[in-house]
Amino acid sequence: xxxxxxxxxxxxxxxxxxxxxxxxxxxxxxxxxxxxxxxxxxxxxxxxxxxxxxxxxxxxxxxxxxxxxxxxxxxxxxxxxxxxxxxxxxxxxxxxxxxxxxxxxxxxxxxxxxxxxxxxxxxxxxxxxxxxxxxxxxxxxxxxxxxxxxxxxxxxxxxxxxxxxxxxxxxxxxxxxxxxxxxxxxxxxxxxxxxxxxxxxxxxxxxxxxxxxxxxxxxxxxxxxxxxxxxxxxxxxxxxxxxxxxxxxxxxxxxxxxxxxxxxxxxxxxxxxxxxxxxxxxxxxxxxxxxxxxxxxxxxxxxxxxxxxxxxxxxxxxxxxxxxxxxxxxxxxxxxxxxxxxxxxxxxxxxxxxxxxxxxxxxxxxxxxxxxxxxxxxxxxxxxxxxxxxxxxxxxxxxxxxxxxxx
Amino acid sequence: xxxxxxxxxxxxxxxxxxxxxxxxxxxxxxxxxxxxxxxxxxxxxxxxxxxxxxxxxxxxxxxxxxxxxxxxxxxxxxxxxxxxxxxxxxxxxxxxxxxxxxxxxxxxxxxxxxxxxxxxxxxxxxxxxxxxxxxxxxxxxxxxxxxxxxxxxxxxxxxxxxxxxxxxxxxxxxxxxxxxxxxxxxxxxxxxxxxxxxxxxxxxxxxxxxxxxxxxxxxxxxxxxxxxxxxxxxxxxxxxxxxxxxxxxxxxxxxxxxxxxxxxx
Numbered sequence: 289x290x291x292x293x294x295x296x297x298x299x300x301x302x303x304x305x306x307x308x309x310x311x312x313x314x315x316x317x318x319x320x321x322x323x324x325x326x327x328x329x330x331x332x333x334x335x336x337x338x339x340x341x342x343x344x345x346x347x348x349x350x351x352x353x354x355x356x357x358x359x360x361x362x363x364x365x366x367x368x369x370x371x372x373x374x375x376x377x378x379x380x381x382x383x384x385x386x387x388x389x390x391x392x393x394x395x396x397x398x399x400x401x402x403x404x405x406x407x408x409x410x411x412x413x414x415x416x417x418x419x420x421x422x423x424x425x426x427x428x429x430x431x432x433x434x435x436x437x438x439x440x441x442x443x444x445x446x447x448x449x450x451x452x453x454x455x456x457x458x459x460x461x462x463x464x465x466x467x468x469x470x471x472x473x474x475x476x477x478x479x480x481x482x483x484x485x486x487x488x489x490x491x492x493x494x495x496x497x498x499x500x501x502x503x504x505x506x507x508x509x510x511x512x513x514x515x516x517x518x519x520x521x522x523x524x525x526x527x528x529x530x531x532x533x534x535x536x537x538x539x540x541x542x543x544x545x546x547x548x549x550x551x552x553x554x555x556x557x558x559x560x561x562x563x564x565x566x567x568x569x570x571x572x573x574x575x576x577x578x579x580x581x582x583x584x585x586x587x588x589x590x591x592x593x594x595x596x597x598x599x600x601x602x603x604x605x606x607x608x609x610x611x612x613x614x615x616x617x618x619x620x621x622x623x624x625x626x627x628x629x630x631x632x633x634x635x636x637x638x639x640x641x642x643x644x645x646x647x648x649x650x651x652x653x654x655x656x657x658x659x660x661x662x663x664x665x666x667x668x669x670x671x672x673x674x675x676x677x678x679x680x681x682x683x684x685x686x687x688x689x690x691x692x693x694x695x
Numbered sequence: 696x697x698x699x700x701x702x703x704x705x706x707x708x709x710x711x712x713x714x715x716x717x718x719x720x721x722x723x724x725x726x727x728x729x730x731x732x733x734x735x736x737x738x739x740x741x742x743x744x745x746x747x748x749x750x751x752x753x754x755x756x757x758x759x760x761x762x763x764x765x766x767x768x769x770x771x772x773x774x775x776x777x778x779x780x781x782x783x784x785x786x787x788x789x790x791x792x793x794x795x796x797x798x799x800x801x802x803x804x805x806x807x808x809x810x811x812x813x814x815x816x817x818x819x820x821x822x823x824x825x826x827x828x829x830x831x832x833x834x835x836x837x838x839x840x841x842x843x844x845x846x847x848x849x850x851x852x853x854x855x856x857x858x859x860x861x862x863x864x865x866x867x868x869x870x871x872x873x874x875x876x877x878x879x880x881x882x883x884x885x886x887x888x889x890x891x892x893x894x895x896x897x898x899x900x901x902x903x904x905x906x907x908x909x910x911x912x913x914x915x916x917x918x919x920x921x922x923x924x925x926x927x928x929x930x931x932x933x934x935x936x937x938x939x940x941x942x943x944x945x946x947x948x949x950x951x952x953x954x955x956x957x958x959x960x
Contacts, residue, residue: 305825315796315821317752319846319871321853461758467749474751479872481848578796578821579749591770592801594748 299545301612306495306582309618311611314494316581320474323481328496330401335503340396347392348507351425352382354389356508358515358672363642364658371525371665373658375675376512378536379647385677386508386536387418391487393504395422398485405429405484409473411438411466411532412602412650413445414677415489420454430454433472435465438602445681463596466606470580490533491610494581498610505539512672513543520670526661528553529674530653531624532568532604534613536676541622551623554613555657557599558626568597570609571617571624584611600629600685601649603677627656633689635659636679648677649685697840698789698815699863702739703898703919710915710956712737713900714949715793715924717744717760718777719769721935725942727780729931732942734788736949742818742922745774745794752820754875756925760932771798771805775812782813791816791842791863799830806830810837816863818842824860831860844868847883851890858895864920867891867901875925879904885917908955915959923952 302308306328314324334340348354357380361373378386391408398406406428410416416432423430432449436458439446449456462468470493477486491498491505509527516524527544529537531554544550559567567573570585577586579594587595587607599605616622627635632649635656639645647655654673662671679686687694702711714733718726730741746764750757778790792809796819799805809817817839822830824843831841840863845854848871858865869884870876888899901914902922911921930948934941 313826314823315826316823317820317846317868318823318844318857319752319848319868321823321846322848322850461755462748462762471749471751475754475873478752479876481871577800580751581821586797588797588801590801591772592747592797592799593765594797 301615302495302499306499308612308615311584311614312495312498312582314581315578315583316494317478319478320481320494324494324496326401327397330397331496331500334397334400340400343396344393348389352388352392353380354507355511356380358512358519360519361643364639367642368659368662370662370667371669371671373662374516374524374670374672375645376508376540376672378508378674378676379645379651379678383418383421384680385414385418385648386505386539387415387489388421389507389539390489390501390504390535391415391418391422393500394485394487395426395428398428399426401485403483403485405431405480406487407431407433407473407476407484408487408489409433409466409469410489411435411469411605412681413438413442413449414603414681416454416456417445417448417452419487420449420452423454424452431476432456433459433469433476435463435469436460437464438466438469441602442681444684466602467594474580490535491538491612492533492580492582492584492608498582498612501535502538502542502612505535506542508536508539508674509541509543512540516670516672523547523550524670524672525665526551526553526671528555528654528657528671530555530604530650530676531571531609531613532557532606532650533608534610536674538610538612540674541616545621552616552621553657554622554624555653556624556626557601557604557653558628559598559600561628562626566598567626568599568605568607569626570607571613572626576614579608582611584608584614600632601653601682603648603650604653625657627653631656631660636686645675646679647675648679649682651676697838697863698787699740699791699840702789703864706739709739710918710959711739711898711900711920712949712953712956713740713742713902713920713922714738714927715742715744715922716927716931717746717757717764718774719746719764719767720760720928721763721931723767723769723773724938725931726777728938728942729945730781731784732946733949734785736946737953738949740789740791740920742791742793742924743774743778745771745792745798747795747798750795752873754873754925756875756928760928763932771802775808775814778812778814789815791818793818793820795820796822806833806837806839809839814839816840816842818844818866820844824857835862842866845891847871847887854891855894858891858897861897864898864900865891865895866922867899867918869901869903869905869914872903874903876904877906879910881913884914888917908951911952912955912958915956921956
């Protein structure tokens with residue numbers, strides 16, 4: 289069968305200087321250039337070092353709990369009445385989301401560089417928790433920057449990070465959300481670059497971050513590809529994932545890029561609707577620009593100022609997107625849809641009701657695409673959807689929508 | 696030839712005092728009088744900040760100034776208009792815009808418009824020379840210098856490349872950190888500038904963390920130019936209610952800094 293051999297071997301992005309076509313690159317303050325060069329070099333060495341790979345593999349297996357299952361969602365499939373739906377259960381990772389695959393990898397790099405301190409930015413708090421977790425395990429000092437507004441919205445994760453020994457620093461500048469937390473983390477890194485590694489939480493930022501975060505997340509697609517071949521004897525018709533910065537989507541897509549018969553679909557946050565402007569969907573309704581160290585699609589006004597975004601899910605509430613997604617969109621290898629808050633909530637409830645799985649609101653965007661598209665597909669068609677995280681963290685948000693006061 | 700080169704050619708013995716304020720901060724009306732006051736106080740080169748929503752390399756003072764300016768509705772077009780206005784009474788002082796790449800990308804004919812407005816140089820905090828070729832050629836065609844930054848962490852090898860590509864002057868970032876930080880070590884700066892001078896005749900100006908006349912004097916011992924930003928921006932913020940008082944405060948602050956710079960030899 290064509291395409292069943294190991295995929296990804298013909299796809300060689302980014303270039304040595306971190307370009308995905310016209311996207312990506314390294315647009316940073318000069319002070320950081322040297323640290324980024326060092327990190328890129330060290331990563332190339334680590335990637336080829338069997339000992340590093342073994343350590344990473346063991347951590348993913350024994351600490352994180354991989355491989356995660358690829359689960360046939362039978363009742364969901366029946367209810368939708370079309371394509372067979374498989375869920376890649378990233379919600380079953382330690383700490384409850386795919387984010388830990390990246391933080392494990394980067395913390396091992398920090399250790400290899402001899403840097404005793406790590407910093408991170410976080411929106412919903414999942415990446416912050418995943419960073420605090422690996423920092424605790426490796427005995428690293430950990431500071432997490434979080435927009436002051438998100439600190440208020442996500443008090444549960446803030447407390448989790450504190451329990452893990454991390455210091456959570458509320459960011460009061462700008463819009464007091466994820467993008468501002470990223471700015472503040474960059475400022476910290478510029479100042480403390482000698483002893484600090486910055487664990488970026490998504491496939492964005494300056495080179496080599498989009499590449500190495502993708503590589504650490506790529507285990508998702510590698511497993512899913514092997515699992516669907518084992519279960520169905522063939523590749524899926526569609527691989528679908530939500531896209532904020534886009535790490536879980538790149539993680540799923542990467543192993544399938546050479547499999548040109550597999551449609552890759554990213555689902556952005558359409559918020560209150562793409563036509564309202566109140567969304568976080570730069571690939572659907574943005575333009576090319578430069579933010580946080582890379583060239584990519586962004587939500588910006590006519591003067592180049594970054595716009596405020598809106599999404600029901602804090603993890604997708606970001607005005608940019610990883611540069612590799614911009615590239616995959618422009619070359620036509622992936623397509624990018626969007627799901628509104630309302631469609632997402634309906635999908636969240638649908639999955640709860642049919643499968644007993646409480647998905648994160650981020651991941652529920654991907655389920656919303658499935659709910660809209662599976663019914664018009666054939667019964668023999670297969671969709672693999674990345675269930676990137678579990679939804680416990682969103683209970684307060686959802687209860688509020690239902691006008692229920694939790695104590 | 697840009698006004699920047701003319702200035703340095705005409706003043707080989709003088710250490711340049713370079714000021715930074717953000718355009719449109721604290722009000723739109725403050726900026727042009729502030730620029731004139733700075734020149735009257737002894738500033739040689741004016742840096743004018745183009746406010747950006749996500750100023751990654753700035754400390755709290757300049758972040759706040761950027762936010763105030765954006766709240767006032769400042770756009771890049773308005774910044775260029777302010778420079779046009781300034782040029783009606785001053786045709787000789789070099790004006791350098793400083794900001795972030797996304798602002799410039801949003802104006803496709805920026806180089807032509809900036810030249811027409813009377814801009815002499817551009818500092819893009821997040822544009823390293825490797826990625827600057829297209830923009831630099833466009834700017835050069837319009838007599839605008841693209842001024843690159845060199846940091847304490849920049850390797851000597853890379854510094855040589857930057858100096859080869861730079862025009863106008865090179866901006867040495869005096870410390871690992873953000874603007875307005877307070878851990879400047881002038882000995883380290885002196886050592887590094889001596890090394891850089893072996894590679895290039897280009898004037899070397901130093902900024903980040905220079906807050907007062909005393910620090911300016913120490914840096915002026917070794918630099919061709921001294922950049923002061925956060926301290927001036929704080930003066931503007933303190934005189935939000937009065938354009939005249941703000942201008943007077945800036946002129947006085949510039950005079951102090953000028954004295955400091957001139958003490959050095």
